[in-house]
Amino acid sequence: MLDPKLLRDTPEVVIASQRARGADESLISAWQSADSNWRNLNTKYDSLRAEQKNLSKSIGPLQGKLKSGDNSVQGELDALMQKASAMADELNQIAAARDTAEAETVRIMSSFANIVDTAAPIGGEEDFKVIETVGKPRDFKAEGFTPKDHIELGEILGAIDIERGAKVSGSRFYYLTGVGALLEMALVRMAMEFATKAGFTAVIPPSLVRPQAMEGTGFLGQAAVDVYHLSADDLYLVGTSEVPLAAYHMDEILDGRDLPLRYAGFSPCFRREAGSHGKDTKGIIRVHWFDKVELFSFCDPKDAASEHEKFLAFEKEFLSALELPFRVLDIATGDLGMSAIRKFDCEAWIPTQDTYREVTSTSNCTTFQSRRLRIRSKVSDSAEYVATLNGTLMASTRTIVAILENHQQADGSVKIPKALVPHLGMEVLTPVAKRI
RNA sequence: GGAAAGGUGCAAGAGUGGUUGAAUUGGCACGCCUGGAAAGCGUGUGUGCCGGCAACGGUACCGCGGGUUCGAAUCCCGCCCUUUCCGCCA
Numbered sequence: 001m002l003d004p005k006l007l008r009d010t011p012e013v014v015i016a017s018q019r020a021r022g023a024d025e026s027l028i029s030a031w032q033s034a035d036s037n038w039r040n041l042n043t044k045y046d047s048l049r050a051e052q053k054n055l056s057k058s059i060g061p062l063q064g065k066l067k068s069g070d071n072s073v074q075g076e077l078d079a080l081m082q083k084a085s086a087m088a089d090e091l092n093q094i095a096a097a098r099d100t101a102e103a104e105t106v107r108i109m110s111s112f113a114n115i116v117d118t119a120a121p122i123g124g125e126e127d128f129k130v131i132e133t134v135g136k137p138r139d140f141k142a143e144g145f146t147p148k149d150h151i152e153l154g155e156i157l158g159a160i161d162i163e164r165g166a167k168v169s170g171s172r173f174y175y176l177t178g179v180g181a182l183l184e185m186a187l188v189r190m191a192m193e194f195a196t197k198a199g200f201t202a203v204i205p206p207s208l209v210r211p212q213a214m215e216g217t218g219f220l221g222q223a224a225v226d227v228y229h230l231s232a233d234d235l236y237l238v239g240t241s242e243v244p245l246a247a248y249h250m251d252e253i254l255d256g257r258d259l260p261l262r263y264a265g266f267s268p269c270f271r272r273e274a275g276s277h278g279k280d281t282k283g284i285i286r287v288h289w290f291d292k293v294e295l296f297s298f299c300d301p302k303d304a305a306s307e308h309e310k311f312l313a314f315e316k317e318f319l320s321a322l323e324l325p326f327r328v329l330d331i332a333t334g335d336l337g338m339s340a341i342r343k344f345d346c347e348a349w350i351p352t353q354d355t356y357r358e359v360t361s362t363s364n365c366t367t368f369q370s371r372r373l374r375i376r377s378k379v380s381d382s383a384e385y386v387a388t389l390n391g392t393l394m395a396s397t398r399t400i401v402a403i404l405e406n407h408q409q410a411d412g413s414v415k416i417p418k419a420l421v422p423h424l425g426m427e428v429l430t431p432v433a434k435r436i
Numbered sequence: 437g438g439a440a441a442g443g444u445g446c447a448a449g450a451g452u453g454g455u456u457g458a459a460u461u462g463g464c465a466c467g468c469c470u471g472g473a474a475a476g477c478g479u480g481u482g483u484g485c486c487g488g489c490a491a492c493g494g495u496a497c498c499g500c501g502g503g504u505u506c507g508a509a510u511c512c513c514g515c516c517c518u519u520u521c522c523g524c525c526a
Binding site for chain 1: 486487507
């Protein structure tokens with residue numbers, strides 16, 4: 001949700017943002033007229049209601065007099081009651097009109113996405129800017145062998161069972177088995193330790209949430225088709241622990257001295273992938289479920305940009321520790337999610353696809369989510385909405401893909417990056433003799 | 437799943453349908469007192485919205501949503517949540 005003051009006082013800012021996103025600019029004036037309509041009715045209601053309250057107050061004493069036998073006030077009382085009654089009717093009508101007007105302002109308001117950062121590149125999905133490239137893809141030709149893809153490696157190592165995933169749950173499901181399962185746990189452990197050292201509180205949040213939490217984080221807009229919904233219970237399966245982490249402090253006023261509040265959540269992530277038929281149909285790059293360690297921060301809006309930089313730095317450090325070649329993208333305005341004003345993706349090199357693929361992503365949502373979730377902080381007298389930021393630290397499936405493919409050796413074994421060895425307890429993953 | 441009790445401000449905890457944003461106590465903040473502190477005394481202590489440069493004024497909020505009424509924290513209906521007991525269960 002945007003700050004209504006922006007639309008009232010500096011609509012040009014909103015117009016520019018809508019334009020950069022390729023969104024509808026006419027919504028601004030539509031909202032403004034709905035807003036002034038609502039404000040008129042609201043003022044009208046308030047003043048009439050004040051009058052009514054005054055009137056009501058004088059009824060009590062008169063009734064008291066009547067009870068004690070003073071019949072002289074009967075006429076005055078009747079007139080008063082009649083007037084108050086008429087006023088109540090009028091008030092009901094105004095209230096109804098006011099509520100309709102308010103619903104209209106909310107309806108339009110909720111279709112606005114956050115105001116894009118002017119530093120973000122303008123354009124669509126293809127217009128990202130490559131900020132940085134870290135590490136160098138291996139030259140397998142020079143090493144004298146053709147790299148295997150993660151599907152084949154997963155089979156050889158007994159680490160990933162895609163066939164049985166499909167048998168049991170359908171396409172885009174998989175089993176991690178043997179060293180595959182251990183690899184995920186080691187990565188999770190490494191990520192959690194990393195996050196804890198960086199001042200994040202480790203959290204295992206619920207992955208089923210109520211509509212409010214889903215809506216508050218902006219996932220029930222255009223993204224709604226990608227969300228699993230359990231209609232029998234009206235609960236949603238989260239697509240990221242960003243949702244339960246953001247909603248953690250819903251309806252709270254935080255102590256400003258505690259900011260930034262940083263959490264690292266580990267949870268499964270469920271995505272319907274409704275609009276991606278035909279994309280990444282093989283392997284575990286794009287699946288309906290995976291596990292992820294997600295970073296989340298509630299901070300002072302003034303610090304949001306620098307917190308965002310820190311998040312990106314954490315992600316880069318983590319990928320570097322895994323010795324993966326990757327590049328960093330500054331995502332273009334038209335490709336930002338609803339809540340984000342700016343987004344950085346890290347893409348790891350995937351040798352068999354001869355390209356970089358997204359493994360982490362961090363967004364600065366400023367006060368967009370906190371407005372919807374009513375999360376504020378108080379320093380002195382006034383309570384202000386906090387900024388929220390999120391970022392992937394470790395998405396299990398894609399990280400596993402990147403590790404297997406980048407660190408494979410000619411014989412199908414995979415060398416484990418140094419930083420991960422203590423968590424996994426193995427230096428090399430070796431092919432299994434027989435697939436069970 | 438069955439039964440019962442309950443949801444009030446930062447916390448504990450009152451509250452008769454009328455002047456209650458809400459007693460009281462505690463916490464916290466400020467002030468007085470003191471060499472300093474404790475104790476004591478005094479004052480203050482929510483959020484949203486609308487109007488206003490501001491002081492401030494108005495309005496809404498006592499789990500949530502409806503209803504009755506001139507007037508609802510207080511009465512009625514629905515829902516949610518919490519606690520306890522029983523059953524089931526990782």
